[in-house]
Amino acid sequence: MKAVGRIEFGGGRAFCSGTLIARDLVLTAAHCLYKPNTDQLWPTDTIRFRAGFRNGQAAATRRASDASAHARFDAVGPLTAENASYDVALIRLAEPVSTFDVPPFYVHEGAIPRGP
Numbered sequence: 001m002k003a004v005g006r007i008e009f010g011g012g013r014a015f016c017s018g019t020l021i022a023r024d025l026v027l028t029a030a031h032c033l034y035k036p037n038t039d040q041l042w043p044t045d046t047i048r049f050r051a052g053f054r055n056g057q058a059a060a061t062r063r064a065s066d067a068s069a070h071a072r073f074d075a076v077g078p079l080t081a082e083n084a085s086y087d088v089a090l091i092r093l094a095e096p097v098s099t100f101d102v103p104p105f106y107v108h109e110g111a112i113p114r115g116p
Contacts, residue, residue, distance in 0.1 A: 009032070010043075048061055049091060
């Protein structure tokens, strides 16, 4: 199974993709957290992550306990390189996904190297 899954919003009225980066943390795009063409966030209790989603089936389905878009992302602002650079969000899952069923995609391990 892969750590990529489908995030459903509003009881399935909208969806996006997301990547499990820890047992209870999903990385996605900030614009996904907003109702289409608005600056209104989907209610957290309507967000579900379906890990390993393929052919209508998921290895695990979890509800969100929290969701947060980057503070500098403008949901109704113009599509600019700057706004796109802030188009990231995290969703905390109410219950972790078993790493036996769906291993997370680790984005980094260890210390971050310092520049020159």
